[in-house]
Amino acid sequence: xxxxxxxxDTVTNPTPKxxxxxxxxxxxxxxxxEDPTVQRLEEVAAAMLGKxxxxxxxxxxxxxxxxxxxxxxxxxxxxxxxxxxxxKLTLGGTSTFAGVTFLPQRTDDLGRLDPAGVESALNLxxxxxxxxxxxVENTNNLAGGTILTPEETKQVAGxxxxxxxxVHLDGARIFNSAVAQDIDVKELTRxxxxxxxxxxxxxxxxxxxxxxxxxxxxxxxxxxxxxxGGGMRQVxxxxxxxIIALEEGNGMxxxxxxxxxxxxxxxxxxxxxxxxxxxxxxTVQTNIVCFDFSMGGRDCxxxxxxxxxxxxxxxxxxxxxGRMVTHHDVSDxxxxxxxxxxxxxxxxxx
Ligand SMILES: Cc1ncc(COP(=O)(O)O)c(C=O)c1O
Numbered sequence: 001x002x003x004x005x006x007x008x009d010t011v012t013n014p015t016p017k018x019x020x021x022x023x024x025x026x027x028x029x030x031x032x033x034e035d036p037t038v039q040r041l042e043e044v045a046a047a048m049l050g051k052x053x054x055x056x057x058x059x060x061x062x063x064x065x066x067x068x069x070x071x072x073x074x075x076x077x078x079x080x081x082x083x084x085x086x087x088k089l090t091l092g093g094t095s096t097f098a099g100v101t102f103l104p105q106r107t108d109d110l111g112r113l114d115p116a117g118v119e120s121a122l123n124l125x126x127x128x129x130x131x132x133x134x135x136v137e138n139t140n141n142l143a144g145g146t147i148l149t150p151e152e153t154k155q156v157a158g159x160x161x162x163x164x165x166x167v168h169l170d171g172a173r174i175f176n177s178a179v180a181q182d183i184d185v186k187e188l189t190r191x192x193x194x195x196x197x198x199x200x201x202x203x204x205x206x207x208x209x210x211x212x213x214x215x216x217x218x219x220x221x222x223x224x225x226x227x228x229g230g231g232m233r234q235v236x237x238x239x240x241x242x243i244i245a246l247e248e249g250n251g252m253x254x255x256x257x258x259x260x261x262x263x264x265x266x267x268x269x270x271x272x273x274x275x276x277x278x279x280x281x282x283t284v285q286t287n288i289v290c291f292d293f294s295m296g297g298r299d300c301x302x303x304x305x306x307x308x309x310x311x312x313x314x315x316x317x318x319x320x321x322g323r324m325v326t327h328h329d330v331s332d333x334x335x336x337x338x339x340x341x342x343x344x345x346x347x348x349x350x
Contacts, residue, residue, distance in 0.1 A: 001311045004334040004341075006266075008315070009173075009259070009287060009327035012204040015252075018241040027236035030056075031226075037236030041243050042210065048246060049174075049195055050186035051212035055221050056239055060172045061090055062230050063196035063209040065097055067168045068133065069224040070217060071194070074099025077129035079121040081107050083142040084135055085170055097228070103131055110283060111143025115155045122163040134160040137170040138188060139177045142317070144280070145263070145288025145325075147177040150187040157191035169195040172209075176202060176286040179256045193217070202259055202287060203245035203252045204328050208238055255328060259287040262326035262335050269339035273346050287326045294320040296349040303345065312341045 005011045014022070028034030038056050046054035057063040064086040068078060078094070080087050082104035086094045095101060103121040105113050113136065122131050136156055138148040157167045169192035171177070178185040189195045194213035199205035211221055225231060232238075245252040267284040270291055279291050293300040304316045314324045326335070 002337060003311045003313065004330060004338045005313045006324040006326065006330065006338060007313045009202040009325050010200055012202070012328045014206050014241050015204055015244070015328075018204065018244050021240035021244050022237045025236040025240035027234035029233050030235050031231050031233055035234065035236045035239070037243070038239040041239040041246075044243060044246055045197075045210040046212045048185060049189045049197070049212045051189065051195065052215045053218035054210045054212040055218050055225065056232075056235065056242070057196075057209050057211060057225055058207055058230055058232065059200070060085075060170075060196060060198040060209040061093065062225070062228060063211040064135075064168070064170055065090070065094055065228065066221045066224040066230070067194050067196060067211055068094055068098045068100060069227075070220045071133045071166050071168060072098060072100050073132070075101070075130070076132040077101050077103045077121075078133045078135055079103045079105060079118055079131050079165075080135040081105055081111060081113060081137060081140065083107070083111070083140075084137050085141055085172065086135060088142065101129060103129065107140075107143065109143070109280065111137070111140030111146045112148065112152055113156050115159045118156055119159045119162075122159065122165055132165060134165055134167045135170055136167060136192065137172075139173045139286050139288070141172070141288065142290070144283030144290040145173065145176065145286040146283050147180050147285050148188070149181065150183065150190070153188060154191045166193040168192065171195050171197040173198070173201055173286065175253045176256050176260070179253060180260055180286050199242045199245055202256050202327055203242075205241040205245055206238060208242055210242070252328075256287065259326045259328065260285075262330060262332060263287045263289050265332065266324060266326060266335050266339065269335070270342065273339065273343045289324045289326075290317070291322050291324065292320045293322060295346065298349045303349070306345045306348075307341060310341045310345070312338045
C-alpha cells in the first residue's frame with residue numbers, strides 16, 4: 001500500500017549526505033567538552049541565530065525545559081500562548097520539572113499574543129504570581145504553523161523588556177518562519193534573549209535541538225542539561241547531520257520553501273473537497289495544515305483512522321481538529337494522491 005506520512009515533519013529521514021557525514025564525523029566525549037563536531041554545530045547555529053553561544057540537546061522539549069529552568073525559579077509564572085507547546089504539549093513536564101506555573105494568554109486566530117495582555121500578566125501586584133519569563137512560539141504549531149513577523153516579536157519583547165523580563169523563543173520551526181518571510185532568521189531572534197530550534201523536524205536530522213543565547217546563560221543551560229540526564233558523549237555523529245542541515249549551501253533551509261508550497265497545495269485541495277470551514281487558509285503560512293472535520297456523523301478521530309487505513313497518515317489533535325504536515329520526504333505526487341484518498345473517504349462520510 002502506498003504510504004503518505006503527513007503526521008509530522010519529524011518523520012523525515014536523514015539525507016544521504018547526512019549519513020555520509022555521520023560516518024566521517026570526528027568525535028570525542030562531549031561530557032568533557034571534547035567533541036569537535038558538536039562544538040562546530042553549536043558555533044554555526046549560534047552565529048546563524050545571532051547569539052553568543054549554543055548548546056546541543058537531544059530534543060526541543062528538553063531545550064525549552066532547560067531554558068525555563070535557567071530563566072525562572074520554582075513558583076514563578078511563565079507567560080505564553082494558551083496553546084504553546086511547552087504549556088500544552090509536554091504532558092505537564094515544564095511545571096513538573098521546573099516547578100513553574102503559567103499565565104496562559106489567548107491569542108488571535110494566527111497564534112499571535114496580544115502585547116496588552118502580556119503587559120497585564122507582567123504588571124501584577126505583590127499578592128500575585130511573579131511572571132519571570134515570556135515565551136513566544138514561531139512558527140506556532142497549534143495555530144497551524146503560523147508565523148510571527150520581526151515587528152510582532154518586537155512588540156511583545158518590548159513589553160517584556162519594560163518589566164525586565166526575559167523572552168525565550170520556542171523556534172522549533174524558526175527557519176520555516178524565516179523562509180516564509182524571505183528574511184534572515186536573525187530578524188526573528190534579535191529581540192529574544194534566548195532561542196531554541198529543532199534540527200529533527202523539517203531539517204531532516206535524526207534528533208537534536210540547539211538552544212542559544214548569551215554565553216553565561218548557555219553555561220548554566222549546560223548544567224541544567226546535565227541535571228536532566230541530557231548530557232551526551234560521542235554525539236558528533238549526530239551533530240554532523242545538523243551541520244549539513246544548516247550549512248550545505250543553506251540547502252535544507254531554502255528547501256523548506258518547497259514544503260510550504262506543498263502545504264498550500266494540500267490546503268487548497270482540502271478546501272475544494274471539504275469546504276471553506278474545514279481549513280482556515282489564512283493560517284497556512286508554512287508547512288502545517290490544521291483542519292476541522294465533522295461530517296455525516298463521522299468525527300475527526302474516525303476520519304484520521306479511515307485515512308490511515310488507506311495509507312494516508314495524519315493526526316487527530318482534539319475535538320474536530322486534526323493536523324497534516326508537509327516535509328522533505330513527501331512529493332507533489334504524494335500530496336495529489338493523499339487528496340484523492342481524502343476525497344474518497346469524505347465521499348463515503350457524506
Ligand atoms: C513548537 C514546538 N516546540 C517544541 C517542540 C518539541 O520538540 P521535540 O519533539 O524535539 O521534543 C515541538 C515539537 O513538535 C514543537 O512543535
